Amino acid sequence: MEQLVPTDHPGSLNKRRSGGSFAKKIAPYVLSLPAGVWLVLLFIVPLGSMLIMSLETCSPASGACVMTWHWGELPSIVNLYRGQFFTSLYFAALATLFDLIISFPIAYWIAFRGGRRKNFFLLMLLVPFFVSFVIRTIVWEFVLSNNGVVLHTLKHLHLMPQGFHVLGTGVAVVAGLAYNYLPFTALPLYVALERIDQRVLEAAYDLYASKRVGFMKVILPLTVPGIYAAFLLTFIPAFGDYVNQEILGGTANTMIGTVIQNEYTSAGDYAGGASLSLVLLAVSLVGIFLYARVLGSRTIEQYL
Amino acid sequence: MPDWGLEEHWQSDCNRLPSMSGRSETRSESRFGHARGSKANSSESADVRFEHITKRFGDAYAVADLNLEVHAGEFFSLLGPSGCGKTTSLRMLGGFEEPTEGRVLIGGEDVTDLPPYRRDVNTVFQTYALFPHLDVYQNVAFGLRRQGVDKSEIKRRVGEMLEMVDLPGFDRRQPAQLSGGQQQRVALARALVNQPKLLLLDEPMSALDAKLRRQMQVELKRIQSQVGITFIYVTHDQEEAMTMSDRLAVMWHGKIEGMGTPKDVYDNPTSEFVATFLGASNLLGGKIVRSEDNRTTVLTDSGVEITVPSERVPDLSMTSVKVGVRPEKIDLVPEGSERAPGHNILRGRVRVSTFTGVGNQYIVETESGVEVTVYAQNIGTQFAPRSGDNVVLTWPEEHTFTVRPLVGNIEINELEGD
Ligand SMILES: Nc1ncnc2c1ncn2[C@@H]1O[C@H](COP(=O)(O)OP(=O)(O)O)[C@@H](O)[C@H]1O
Ligand SMILES: [Mg+2]
Numbered sequence: 001m002e003q004l005v006p007t008d009h010p011g012s013l014n015k016r017r018s019g020g021s022f023a024k025k026i027a028p029y030v031l032s033l034p035a036g037v038w039l040v041l042l043f044i045v046p047l048g049s050m051l052i053m054s055l056e057t058c059s060p061a062s063g064a065c066v067m068t069w070h071w072g073e074l075p076s077i078v079n080l081y082r083g084q085f086f087t088s089l090y091f092a093a094l095a096t097l098f099d100l101i102i103s104f105p106i107a108y109w110i111a112f113r114g115g116r117r118k119n120f121f122l123l124m125l126l127v128p129f130f131v132s133f134v135i136r137t138i139v140w141e142f143v144l145s146n147n148g149v150v151l152h153t154l155k156h157l158h159l160m161p162q163g164f165h166v167l168g169t170g171v172a173v174v175a176g177l178a179y180n181y182l183p184f185t186a187l188p189l190y191v192a193l194e195r196i197d198q199r200v201l202e203a204a205y206d207l208y209a210s211k212r213v214g215f216m217k218v219i220l221p222l223t224v225p226g227i228y229a230a231f232l233l234t235f236i237p238a239f240g241d242y243v244n245q246e247i248l249g250g251t252a253n254t255m256i257g258t259v260i261q262n263e264y265t266s267a268g269d270y271a272g273g274a275s276l277s278l279v280l281l282a283v284s285l286v287g288i289f290l291y292a293r294v295l296g297s298r299t300i301e302q303y304l
Numbered sequence: 305m306p307d308w309g310l311e312e313h314w315q316s317d318c319n320r321l322p323s324m325s326g327r328s329e330t331r332s333e334s335r336f337g338h339a340r341g342s343k344a345n346s347s348e349s350a351d352v353r354f355e356h357i358t359k360r361f362g363d364a365y366a367v368a369d370l371n372l373e374v375h376a377g378e379f380f381s382l383l384g385p386s387g388c389g390k391t392t393s394l395r396m397l398g399g400f401e402e403p404t405e406g407r408v409l410i411g412g413e414d415v416t417d418l419p420p421y422r423r424d425v426n427t428v429f430q431t432y433a434l435f436p437h438l439d440v441y442q443n444v445a446f447g448l449r450r451q452g453v454d455k456s457e458i459k460r461r462v463g464e465m466l467e468m469v470d471l472p473g474f475d476r477r478q479p480a481q482l483s484g485g486q487q488q489r490v491a492l493a494r495a496l497v498n499q500p501k502l503l504l505l506d507e508p509m510s511a512l513d514a515k516l517r518r519q520m521q522v523e524l525k526r527i528q529s530q531v532g533i534t535f536i537y538v539t540h541d542q543e544e545a546m547t548m549s550d551r552l553a554v555m556w557h558g559k560i561e562g563m564g565t566p567k568d569v570y571d572n573p574t575s576e577f578v579a580t581f582l583g584a585s586n587l588l589g590g591k592i593v594r595s596e597d598n599r600t601t602v603l604t605d606s607g608v609e610i611t612v613p614s615e616r617v618p619d620l621s622m623t624s625v626k627v628g629v630r631p632e633k634i635d636l637v638p639e640g641s642e643r644a645p646g647h648n649i650l651r652g653r654v655r656v657s658t659f660t661g662v663g664n665q666y667i668v669e670t671e672s673g674v675e676v677t678v679y680a681q682n683i684g685t686q687f688a689p690r691s692g693d694n695v696v697l698t699w700p701e702e703h704t705f706t707v708r709p710l711v712g713n714i715e716i717n718e719l720e721g722d
Contacts, residue, residue: 199433202400205420206427207447207494217446221437 047281054274065270077275081259085279088256091170091245092238095177096185099234100227102178103186108219111193122190129183137247140176141167144248168250176244184233192226193219225295232291236284256280349533350411350424350501351376352397357406359392359558366392368558370406374536374551379528381537381545384555385581390538391430393555394504397536398427411501421450426495430506432487434479440466440490441475447498465497468527485516496527502534509544521548542582546570554578571630571703574618576710579628586634586676587626589709595620602627602706606672610648612704625706632679633703636666638687639694648704650676650697657691664688668697 054073058065078085110121128136142148144166154160166172196219204214242257249255256276263273354372358365367389374380382390395401396408399420408416415423426447435443441462448458466472469489479487488508495503508524509517525548528535539545545552546566553563554577562569562578573579579587590604598614602625610627614620629648636654643649652670659682666678666689676697680686689695 197431197433197436199429199431200435202398202420203427203429203433203435203494204446205400206398206425207498208421208450209446210419210421213450218435218437 050274050277053270054278056271058269058271070271073271074275074278077272078279081256081276084254084256084259087170087253088239091174091177091253091255092235092241094174095181095238096231096235098174098178099182099185100189100230103182103189103230107186107189107193111190111196118194122187125186126183133180134243134247136180137176137243140172140179141247144172144175167248170249170253172248173245173253173255176248177238177241180241180244181234181238184237185230188226188229188233189223192223192229196222228291228295232284232287236287239283240280348499348501349377352502352534352536353407353409354393354396355407355409357393357396357403357408359389359396359401360404365558367396367403370558370560372553372560372563374534376411376534377532379525379535379537379548379550381539381549381552382555383539383542383545383552383582386540388555389558390540390555391506394427394506394536394538397502398425398504399423424501425504426498426500426502427504428488428491428495428506428508430508430510432479432491432508434487434490434494436479438479439475440471440477440479440482443479443490444494444497446494451498461497462493465493468496468530469493470523484511485520488512488520492524492527496531499531500533502536505535505537507538507540509539509541517544524548546582554581556581572616572705573628573707574705576626576707579626579705579707584631584677585628586631587628587707588674589624589626591623592617592620592625592706599701600706604672606670606674608650608670608672610704611701612706613702616702616704617706618708622706622708624709626709627704627706629699629704631665631677632681634676634678634697634699636668636678636680636687636689637696637698638689639696641696641698644698646701647698648701652676652695652697654689654691654693654695657689668695670697 052067053065055067055069055071056065057068057070057073106125110118110125114121131139143150145151146165146167151160151164151166155162155164166175200222201214201218204218205211209217240257240260242255242261245253245255245258246261260273260276260280263269263276267273352372352374354370357367357370357372359367370389370393372393382393384390392401396403397410399415399418399422403416406416407414410423410425435446438446444462444465445458448461453461462475463472466474469492471486471489471493474482474486474490479490482490488511491508505524509520512520521544537545537548549566551563551565552569554561554569556577561575562573562582569578570582573582573585576587579585588604588606588608588610590602590610592600593603593609594601595614595617600612600614600617600620602610602612604610604627612627617625639651641649650668650670652668654666655669655675656665656667658665661682663682664680666680668676668678670676678697680688687695
């Protein structure tokens with residue numbers, strides 16, 4: 001009998017309901033608050049301050065900056081460091097290409113032939129990357145140095161002229177970039193390949209596709225989103241990288257990341273550094289935008 | 305590429321009937337009228353032979369010394385509980401699995417070592433396995449493109465095939481936008497469009513609900529009779545196998561337990577597994593005591609003599625046998641009735657009587673304590689005992705069969721399928 005009471009008082013029932021729906025309405029906002037605060041404090045605020053900084057004019061001597069609404073800073077500084085932009089573009093593109101070529105067979109092998117030990121092989125692939133980025137790069141420096149294992153042995157065997165060197169050239173930088181960003185290429189490729197249903201592949205063989213045609217018509221098309229995700233995840237950080245160039249590269253072939261670092265640290269030109277950073281950011285955003293347009297924004301999350 | 309000999313026929317009819325739907329019986333008959341006629345011509349459909357096929361995975365036998373012959377143009381089912389080796393057998397025909405021992409022959413040709421793409425066989429996979437990156441048209445056209453059929457021809461054949469499976473206008477849909485039944489029909493079209501000599505189907509209905517299943521069974525049967533090619537159909541559903549097949553084989557633990565037309569296998573099962581898996585059976589253990597005049601007498605463990613026509617005893621030298629009768633073959637008659645000539649009888653008392661609409665199901669406890677199930681049709685004229693009544697069970701000798709008793713047990717889940 002008591003359970004029937006609420007129906008006699010529809011008012012009280014409604015009140016309870018609307019109270020519930022209010023809590024329901026605000027719940028998502030409450031839950032997203034930590035992430036929202038994080039995003040605003042650590043992403044929006046720095047981004048805004050960088051944008052503002054790029055419009056200021058800084059004194060190289062004191063490092064003090066004043067707002068001058070100097071919109072001309074952007075085109076002029078991009079023009080000034082045009083060469084370094086192209087070098088970065090070139091090195092990052094080469095490194096990404098090598099990474100794709102190197103990691104595709106690895107990812108393919110683990111995904112299709114790894115059997116029960118897939119996770120073990122993936123771990124093996126990642127183990128070197130548990131070491132810090134800078135230390136890894138310095139080890140590369142040892143490996144590639146004139147008296148390092150590789151060159152010394154090759155020269156000793158007279159397979160390489162005595163004067164040959166790698167360190168301090170673009171080759172060393174590209175090699176370093178390719179090495180350091182390999183997991184960012186291999187993992188999205190692995191995810192894409194691993195998701196391919198073996199039965200779909202069997203269906204292709206059943207429908208008169210040879211192994212090669214099956215690869216071209218089924219595996220490759222189904223891996224395209226993974227390839228693009230791998231490309232973005234490798235190319236964008238490699239494009240802005242300065243560690244590899246500073247440790248492995250010479251004084252020539254300066255990359256844009258090094259320029260930005262110098263602008264902030266030694267030159268004290270915060271406005272210049274901020275402007276160049278914004279251009280880098282813009283390039284990355286264009287890449288992501290194209291990805292979303294071509295492959296659908298839904299697929300990107302599956303690979304990150 | 306087999307020459308189906310249907311090509312011109314399809315073409316000329318297409319011209320005549322631009323808006324064919326493929327649904328109406330008369331139209332489809334006229335469209336494919338020649339298909340049946342030319343079925344005997346083995347250039348379009350192939351016979352299949354398994355010779356001593358064994359497949360081991362590690363130490364485990366998935367298929368054990370299987371011998372099988374499927375005739376050209378036949379609708380043949382491999383029926384058996386989950387895990388009995390049906391899919392493995394089918395995969396060896398498709399070329400996805402290599403037999404550990406034995407030979408596979410398709411159309412007289414030894415294909416044991418041929419890869420899938422070199423076999424004139426197409427498969428409808430259990431999960432359909434449609435290409436997720438291609439639309440319906442491209443899915444169906446995939447095989448034709450690989451074979452280098454020219455564009456206009458592909459367009460025509462894909463169009464016709466989509467009409468035949470009742471999916472006209474679905475060309476540009478993505479597989480993810482289709483229902484289970486539609487995906488299944490695309491998978492069927494994708495295989496059939498290549499006009500293979502042999503079509504393999506691995507539980508193609510298992511993902512469909514009961515109603516759609518019934519509908520697709522009829523549809524599939526219609527399509528098979530139109531195209532006239534050999535179908536090998538894998539299922540764990542005994543009703544499906546019986547309603548659709550020309551012949552079927554019942555598999556268990558990698559072996560064939562019984563093979564023949566559905567009626568033969570049902571009426572005269574030769575193994576205890578078949579008797580229990582295919583429909584229901586009453587089985588009584590016993591020994592063969594004599595065999596004369598084409599009649600064999602079995603003395604059951606409870607001391608009753610049951611007579612069986614000798615041709616219904618798979619092996620007269622067996623000592624221990626089980627003698628069986630289907631529940632619908634038994635008549636219930638009042639207590640005290642005498643044995644009619646040519647009939648077997650048992651005496652007992654009705655324990656449970658259940659009305660099922662189409663009939664009554666009785667569970668009768670015989671004098672020796674064995675329970676026997678009886679189905680009686682609801683035609684209102686028979687003797688209708690109630691529970692507790694004493695009755696006599698009687699059935700003609702020719703509806704009795706004997707089987708070799710099982711070694712080991714049939715697990716309950718094997719009878720239910722998966
Ligand atoms: N690739 C495989 N590796 C190991 N065992 C397998 C493999 N494929 C099938 N089996 C085993 O072979 C037996 C038959 O399997 P399968 O042919 O799929 O049965 P069904 O299709 O009748 O359900 C099962 O016991 C299964 O576990
Ligand atoms: Mg199976």
